[in-house]
Amino acid sequence: MLLPQDAKKLISLLRSCGYKAYAVGGCVRDFLMGTTPKDIDIATCALPEEMETVLKNTDIKYIETGIKHGTVTAIVNHTPYEITTFRSDGEYKDNRHPENVEFVKNIEDDLSRRDFTVNAMAYNDEEGLIDCFGGKEDLENRIIRCVGDPDTRFNEDALRIMRALRFSSVLGFDIEKRTAESIIKNRALLSNIAVERIYVELVKLLLGDNCEAVLLKYRDVIAEIIPELKPSFDCAQNSVWHIYDVYTHSVKSLAVSPKKDYIRLAMLLHDSGKPFVKKTDSNGIDHFKTHPAVSYDIAKKVLKRLRVSREIFDKVTLLVKIHDEHIYPDKRSIKMWLKVLGEDMTLDFIDVKIADMKTHNPDKVSDTCSTLRNIRTMCERIIADNEPYKLSQLKINGNDLLSLGYNGSEIKKELDYLLDKVIENEENNNREYLLSLAKNKTV
Missing domain, CATH: 1.10.3210 (Hypothetical protein af1432)
Known part of the structure; x- marks a missing residue:
């Protein structure tokens, strides 16, 4: 995969300091599909404070964007790269956010918490593709499939229901049978999700090439929204x-x-x-x-x-x-x-x-x-x-009417009348003719 040089630099930097590091998630999926990813996300076994030490020692600017969840954003050549510690998620009580996260040392454990197999892959130049759940095969077969048990994934984060539909619409992928059944079964969980987040996914779904099939097959999910x-x-x-x-x-x-x-x-x-x-x-x-x-x-x-x-x-x-x-x-x-x-x-x-x-x-x-x-x-x-079809295109204006004795709302009303005359016949857009029409009304 032809990772951007700055992303390679960050991964190599972490690895040179003894930490595992990979490009992960959607960017790997996009690379495998032959499209250019919008963002490159990096996962590492380094803890947040260890990441910061590595970045500080090499004069790379960073922002603590999600330190509680292990995320530091490095800024390289004005481009942000999110770097997140490998983690497993604790219990989800609101169908959206884990109560806590636990940092782990293995990329496999980190990938196992992700939503769909096509988004649960990692890559670096040294080790190549890390694909524990058949994401590459599902990509080739154009299938959206949950990582592990679908009911568990959707109960953890109900927005994944909309993400599955969105991916199916945008990528033109089918949704695997168990995942599809779980989407229908768990659709009521969407009531626990902020409408702003649902709206973002809905719009992306509507703009997808496969939106017709998704909206027809999953109409009961759309009815929840x-x-x-x-x-x-x-x-x-x-x-x-x-x-x-x-x-x-x-x-x-x-x-x-x-x-x-x-x-x-x-x-x-x-x-x-x-x-x-x-x-x-x-x-x-x-x-x-x-x-x-x-x-x-x-x-x-x-x-x-x-x-x-x-x-x-x-x-x-x-x-x-x-x-x-x-x-x-x-x-x-x-x-x-x-x-x-x-x-x-x-x-x-x-x-x-x-x-x-x-x-x-x-x-x-x-x-x-x-x-x-x-x-x-x-x-x-x-x-x-x-x-001509708008007031600004008329050969006379409000000042002309003002000089003829029009005032207030009369000016706008007369301009609209004159514009209608011009719309009826473009040749009427003549200054002398329009002034004569307006004068006749003031006599």
Whole structure:
């Protein structure tokens, strides 16, 4: 494995002082998969104070980031490297943190406490790969498997349930049978985990290439986090426009949407209100009038509970609220949306509609999908050509209206009116013409 020179330097330094040291965990997994790891974590038999002595004697800066758990962060060429003493964990009482840790001398004991076999490997140049639990074979077979007993691992740290789903989604791995069964059985333990940590794992899961399979197979786990989605499970949509139940449609539309966290959250929640407004007519056809408004209320509740940022909250709720609105393949319609939403959100709105439509009945919506793609192209061209659709592009401004006798809220109202005139016909964006329109209203 081609470890970075600075990581090699730290490992060699510890070894030269008589301590065992290895690169461990996710970085080893990433190297074996042929990808560049974001971080290199190092494990050693040296105690924290022994690590500090080694680093101090070689003038390497360090921070005591987790001394209680045996972690010191060395800073080499402005890059942090976490170095942690081999340890075994004590009893877990909160399904998240061990009550205490015990430092041990063997890398095998340290690896045995880790979550999944693919993350329980170690490496250094002298000894090569240390793989006590078949992690390399599971990597080759694309399998997520707990180290040891799955129930024990998930009861120790329930966040591992979400990590397993996230790895399956991001890496495209299957979850081994016993591990999968334990995930379902222990899903209620997620209630003991901080929502902020769950949200981080959920978003990574939603952005994975294999998210559709994971969200469908482990929907009961998702319902532990977002119980508001449970009514959509198996909620039929008997209509010529649909071929999937509400939840399946939502997941499939999510999977074909752009990889933006707020868009994928919006797709997950965009039809959550349908089960609550479902009406079946005398012909057995289902209707879901007003579902965007109900979905909007559900999305607000879910996102507040997950404590998302204000930016994410605003974007997701807006997209859920307007996902069923119409946009037409003409410049006026597109520019009106650009005026209201701005450039980025208008493109996002169109992307949401495309993803939503692509997972309707393909026999009924192929023309609509094609039209929406054309609308997106038109929108991009309007933006690129700087065609007017916002107040700053008008040939007159508020000062001009002020000089004509407008004041206060009248100015904004008149500018909006004039912008609508320009959106109707770009040639109207002429200073003399706009001033004449405004003057006529003051006469």
